[in-house]
Amino acid sequence: MTEQTYNMPRIGDQAPDFETTTTTGKLKFSEFNKDSWVIFFSHPADFTPVCTTEMSGFAVEQESFFEANNCKLLGLSIDSIHSHIAWVDNVRRNTGVYFKFPIIADIDMSVSKLWGMLQPGESETAAVRAVFFVDPTGRIRLIMYYPLSVGRNMDEIKRVLLALQTVDEHKIALPLNWQPGEKVIVPPPKTLDALDERLASDYEMVDFYLAKKSI
Incomplete structure (x- = not known):
């Protein structure tokens, strides 16, 4: 029996x-993504x-963090629209948390595939x-996969969004465990003149190829 395979979008691909x-309501992804990051x-x-805890985590942070950082949320599962609506209402009545972001009813699995x-x-x-983290140009910038049994880490999702936005704004790289406000990595010099400038700078120098600065 041949194993069925599906498309696997990659980092750098157009979404x-x-x-x-x-x-x-109805949604076209490219229009939803326009001028905004999308998770x-x-x-x-x-x-x-597990899904209830995760969706609740996104909902609690939707306005205060994600929308405040120009990022929209979009969920999906292989369930009907009636199931989605009933679940959203059930969680709101039981916990007070309201999933305001759109959740795709992918009953035919077309979007999932x-x-x-x-x-x-x-x-x-x-x-x-x-x-999937998609930037305002519609390019996939980072992908995370978790199995059915393990919930995601919301702190890491938030950190990654800010990290990607920081990289874009300052044209730098970020070290292990970087958190907002910490020093960033300056790209390595590409010429001898740039090396001399680096050596004369006030950067935090581990070596010429690994230098950090505050932003």
Whole structure:
């Protein structure tokens, strides 16, 4: 029996476009993504415990963090729109947390297959916990995958968004465990003159190829 394979978008790819139905109405990804970062994430199923904690985590941070940093949220699972709406209402009534961001009803699995969210070794009928960071130009900048049984780390998702935005703004790189406000890595010199400038600078120097500065 031949194993079925699906598209696997890669870092640097243009985000695959699609039109779909969500809990907030019809959505075309390229229009939703225009002029904004998007974190597009999948979950295995509605009315499941790990997914409820994750979606609640995104919902709690939606306005105060994500929207404040020019980032929209977009969820997906292979469930019907009626299941999504019932789940959103159930969580709101039981916990007071309201999933205001759109959740795609991918009952035919078309978007899951297009974005590589279905991984047959884990499940052929439920999307894994994928997270795609898409910049305002529509390019995929970072991808995370988690299995069905392990919830995501919201602190890391927030850190990564700020890290990508910091890299774009300052044209630098970031070291292990970087947190906002910490020093960043300056790109290595590409000429001898640039090396001399580096050696005469006030950068924190480990060596000429590894220098840090504050921004």
